[in-house]
Amino acid sequence: MSAGQTQAKPANQHLRRNPPIAGEAEAIAAAQAGDERAFETLYALHKRRVYSLCLRMLGNVAAAEDLTQDAFLQLYRKIGTFRGDSAFSTWLHRLAVNVVLMHLRKKGLPQISLEEALEPSQDDGPRKDFGDRDLQLSGSIDRVTLERAVDDLPPGYRLVFVLHDVEGYEHNEIADMLSCSIGNSKSQLHKARMKLRDLLRTGQRKENAG
């Protein structure tokens, strides 16, 4: 299977990512009516996913907690507008992504546009691979190592990689979120995977040498 095939989204992709949750519909209805306990239930059901998303996009615990808080406060303000056209978790997830992107635009990337931020300096970028066949990643990377390598990606690469490969968004959705072209999103994803490979191989070399 090619990476292209790997990233093909099956029809039930969003169901896999957003399976129905028992008691969620009742909690949504009650929270829309102002029930704080119901809102707390929604928080308990979704805090892990929202926080993990924030943490992976930002790579910073304090900022991720702040933005998790912001996302749920926005949810509180907007929950009355949820009509069930999509899964609640999909809707909330998109809301959280927007909160993070807004934060990055306001705080993280004040001088440059996100499009420019998506193009890290040459030093950060991947290079063509013409040799060094001493290492193979397949079968050798655990989750913690991959998480750490994702953390070490340049921010623009990390955003696209997390949104596409981890969270399952399509390039057209990412382009819309990041206000960049679909081609740019595709290009950045490839560069992110190449950069990740570099990072993971470097880590393996260090382990082997140590």
Place this chain on the structure above:
Amino acid sequence: MTTTRPCKTDMNCADFQERLPELFETHADLSTEEHLKSCENCSALVRDLEYIAQQAKLLLPIHDPSPAVWDNIRSAIRNDPGPPKSGQPPVPTAGR
């Protein structure tokens, strides 16, 4: 298992790797790529990129925020109980 050998020229690798993002995006069957039949280096690259994409999908949410996050949210919404009706001021956002 097919035995591959290193590619003789870097130029072929450069050309192939230029095309690689599009090949992935179009879900092309890479097993039919002539270059991969003769280039161990690019074959390894493709295997690694496939592996990274597969592993990324397994990065399910595992992190939990600290209890202080809910405490702050609860405190904020208690200052403005109930989902706001139109015309009400918004609840405060996280202080940073």
